[in-house]
Amino acid sequence: MLIHPVILCGGSGTRLWPMSRGGYPKQYLKLTGENTLVQQTALRLRGIADVASPIVVTNNEQRFLVAEQLRQIGTTTSSIVLEPVSRNTAPAIAIAALMALRESPESLLLVLPSDHVIAGEAAFVKAAEAAAQIAKDGYLVTFGITPTEAHTGYGYIRAGAQLLDDTQAFAVDTFVEKPDTATAQRFLADGGYYWNSGMFMLKASTFMEELRTFEPEIAQQAELALKAAKHDNDFVRLDAEAFSASPNVSVDHAVMEKTRRAAVIAVSDLGWNDIGSWTALAEIAARDGEGNALLGDVLTESVSNSYIRAEHRLVAAIGLDNVVIVETADAVLVAHRDQAQDVKKIVAQLNAMGRHESVTHRRVVRPWGSYEGIDSGDRFQVKRIEVSPGAQLSLQMHHHRAEHWIVVKGTALVTNGENETILTENQSTYIPLGVTHRLMNPGKIPLELIEVQSGAYLGEDDIVRFEDTYGRVPKA
Amino acid sequence: MLIHPVILCGGSGTRLWPMSRGGYPKQYLKLTGENTLVQQTALRLRGIADVASPIVVTNNEQRFLVAEQLRQIGTTTSSIVLEPVSRNTAPAIAIAALMALRESPESLLLVLPSDHVIAGEAAFVKAAEAAAQIAKDGYLVTFGITPTEAHTGYGYIRAGAQLLDDTQAFAVDTFVEKPDTATAQRFLADGGYYWNSGMFMLKASTFMEELRTFEPEIAQQAELALKAAKHDNDFVRLDAEAFSASPNVSVDHAVMEKTRRAAVIAVSDLGWNDIGSWTALAEIAARDGEGNALLGDVLTESVSNSYIRAEHRLVAAIGLDNVVIVETADAVLVAHRDQAQDVKKIVAQLNAMGRHESVTHRRVVRPWGSYEGIDSGDRFQVKRIEVSPGAQLSLQMHHHRAEHWIVVKGTALVTNGENETILTENQSTYIPLGVTHRLMNPGKIPLELIEVQSGAYLGEDDIVRFEDTYGRVPKA
Structure with missing residues (x-):
C-alpha cells in the first residue's frame, strides 16, 4: 500500500500580487521561510511512511519552474504531468489516480495543493497516516481543519459518526458551501464543523469507481488523455484534444459531495493556512512589539500592525496602522490590511490594460x-x-x-x-x-x-x- | 536703479525625501509643473522692470546642478557664488550686496529663496515693483504673506504704520517667532500680521550700513571673503578662511529684527508656499474628485485625499485615506499625510547608518x-x-x-x-x-x-x- 502524493500546481494566483503574477503564482514564492510553498509541500512528505515520489500536475508555462524548484531541494518526482488546459481538480486527480493504479491496485493518493502553509509538520504526518488507515478500507478522506474563527472564505464539512476510536476520523455528514457570517458563527459555536482544506487521502481505485459513477465523462477523457500522452524529458504531456473535452469540475463537486464513502480527518494542530490574501499572510507572519512584520530593507516611524515587505529596495513608512506594503522590482502595492483582497481589482485593471505587471516579473x-x-x-x-x-x-x-x-x-x-x-x-x-x-x-x-x-x-x-x-x- | 536678484540655493532639503536628497535638494526638483523650483524662481523675474541677471549663491556640490538648470531655461547668471561652508543667509546676502554695489551705489537686491512656489506670477511682479519703490528710499523690505490659516510653522511680522497710500506697504512693528496655535489663531483673528516669507527687497547700501552697525564681523568677513575670492569658469569661489570665520546668522536675526528701516509689503494673492513637507505639497497639488493627486504610473481602488507620486514604476493603492506615497528608483516613502514631516526622522536614521539614500539619487x-x-x-x-x-x-x-x-x-x-x-x-x-x-x-x-x-x-x-x-x- 504505497501512498502517491499528488501535488497540484496548476493555479495562477494573483491574490498576492505584486509578488505573485499570472506566470509566477504564489506556490513558487518564498512567503514564509527559506523555501517556496511548493518546496514546503514536497518537504513535508518526508516523514510519512510508505510514500512514493510525488506526481506533480501543472501546465506548460510552469513546467520548468516547478521542476527546478523541486530539483533544488533534492525531490525526485515520479512524473510532472502537463495539463494542456485547466479543467479544475477532478480531471487532474483522475489522471494521477490512473497513473498510480498502474503501480498497484491498492495505491493511495495524497492530494495536496501546492500553495498552502502548514506549520505543524509532525501533525500533518500523523494526520496523513491516520487518513491512510481509513483510505485503504475504501474511504475517500478529506482533511478538515478545526475552525479557529467564523471564517466565511472556506467551505465547511459537517462530521457524522466517528469511524475509529482513537482518531478524529468521521464519516462526512455533509459539505457546506462558504457560509455567511451568522452561519459561520453558528458552526463555530456548535462544533462538529471543519474547514474543507482541499487536501485528500484517496484510494485510487475507489476514487475512479466513484468518478465513473458520478462523472463518467471525466473518467473517460482522463483515460484517453493519459493513453495518448507524450513523454517529453521528465514531462508527461496529456493529449490536448481528449483532456480539453473533459468537464471542468472540482473534486468536491464531482465526487466528494456525492459519494457515500467520504470521511473527514479532523485536525486542529496543523497550523494550516491557504494564504488567500496579504491579510492572511500578515496574520501568520512573525510580528514585533508593535505588531509589525517587517521584511527586507524597511525603516519605520510610528507604524503598527502592518506587513511591510521590501524585495528590491528601501521602503520607509511613517504614521501608519494596519497597512500592507509590498515592494517589488517593477511594482509597489500599498493597501489597507482589511482591503488587501481587492488586489484582484488592480490585477483586473492591469489585465484590461494589457500590461505585463500582472503576468511576469522583471x-x-x-x-x-x-x-x-x-x-x-x-x-x-x-x-x-x-x-x-x-x-x-x-x-x-x-x-x-x-x-x-x-x-x-x-x-x-x-x-x-x-x-x-x-x-x-x-x-x-x-x-x-x-x-x-x-x-x-x-x-x-x-x-x-x-x-x-x-x-x-x-x-x-x-x-x-x-x-x-x-x-x-x-x-x- | 537696477534690481539684482539674489537666488539663495544653499539649502540641503531633506524634508521632501526620497525625492530631495542631501546632494539634490528640493529646489532642483520638478515638484509643480514642467520646471524645477529654482528654474521657476529665475523665470518669475522676467516681468520685473530694471532687473539684472541674477546672482546665485550656492555651494561647491550643487554648482553644476544649478548652472545646468539655469542654462536649460536660457537664464544667464551674473555670477554663481560658491560658499565654502554654510553660514546662513546674512553672510550670503552681504556678499551679494557687495557685488551689486560694485555696479552702482543705488543697486537694489531682490533676495529670493530658490525653493518656494509662487503661483501668482503677476502679483509677484507687482509686489516686487512696489517693494522696489520703498527700498530705493532706504527701506529694507520684507514680503509678508497674508495668512490664510493659523500656521505655526512660520515666523510672523506685525505691520505698523502704512507707508504708501496706494500699496500695502507698512513699517514693520515687530517680528514674531513661530507662534503656538492659540497665538497663531489670535494673529489670524486680529489681522495686521503676515507670514515672513524669507523674500526681501533691500537697498544694498542700506543693508551694508545696517549690517556694519549690528553685525560688523559679518560685513568684514564678507568683504575679505569676496576680495580673496577665486574665479573659476563662471564660478566665484569665496575665500574659505575668511568666509568660515563669519558668524552663522540669518538675515532676520542679523539685521531685519534690529533695524528701524524695516518695511513689509503685504501680499495676499501670491499663491506662496515654501513646501516645507509633503503635506504642504499635497495641499497645493491639483486633485481629482476623490481628493487625490496621482502623479505618474498610479492605480487606485477606494483611495481618497492622498498624494501618490510614482517616479519610476507602477504604484497600486487600495483602501487608503490621507496618505502620501512617493516612489523613486531606490526608495519608497509611505506616510500618513499628517505625519509626513517626520520624514526627517527617516533621513536621520539613514544618515546614522551611513546610507547613500539620504544623500544621492540613483x-x-x-x-x-x-x-x-x-x-x-x-x-x-x-x-x-x-x-x-x-x-x-x-x-x-x-x-x-x-x-x-x-x-x-x-x-x-x-x-x-x-x-x-x-x-x-x-x-x-x-x-x-x-x-x-x-x-x-x-x-x-x-x-x-x-x-x-x-x-x-x-x-x-x-x-x-x-x-x-x-x-x-x-x-x-
Missing part, C-alpha cells in the same frame, strides 16, 4: 537559468542573464537585433556563426543581427553576463530557434 | 551629463551614462577596474591609451585596467552608453584625473 525564469531587464530605452535594452552550470540556451538567431555580451562571472562557451570561443570574466563578444549563435555555461558555477541589445525591434518573439535542449523548437 | 548629475547605476553584483556593476552634446569626461585612469562601453545612442569619441576612435550606435570598446582614457560626445544629440565595470574595487573614488574641462583636477 526577472524571468527559464529552463537554463533566468534573465532580468535592467534598463531599456529607444532602440536598446540591457539584460542581466544567468545561466546554470552545464546549461545552454537554444541555438538561435534574431532578425532585428544585435547583441553585445559581457561576461561578469563564470565562463561562457559562445557559438557565434562559425566560431566557438570561451569567454571568462571581463571578456565580451558581439553577435551581429542575423547571425546564428548559442550561449552555454560549460563551468561549475553560474555564468552571469550583461547583454546589451540594439535594434529597431526588441521583443522576446524575435527569435528563431534551430536546436533546443528543452524541447522548445517548433516541429516542422 | 541617477547622479555631473557637469558633462549624468550616470545611473542600473545593476551591480560581486565584482561588477553596470551604469547607463549620458553625455551632453559637446561635453567630455575627464582624461582619467582607474587602478582597480576595467570598463566595457557599448554605445546605444549618438556618437562617442573615445581616447583609449594611444588610440582615438569614433564609436556609433551598437559599437563597443574595452578599456583595460590602468589605461588612460577619455569619453567625449562630439555630436549634436546626447550620447548614451552602457558601461560594464569589472574589478575587485568599484568605488567612485578609484579615479585618477589628468585633465578636466570642469576644473576637477586636483592642484599639484
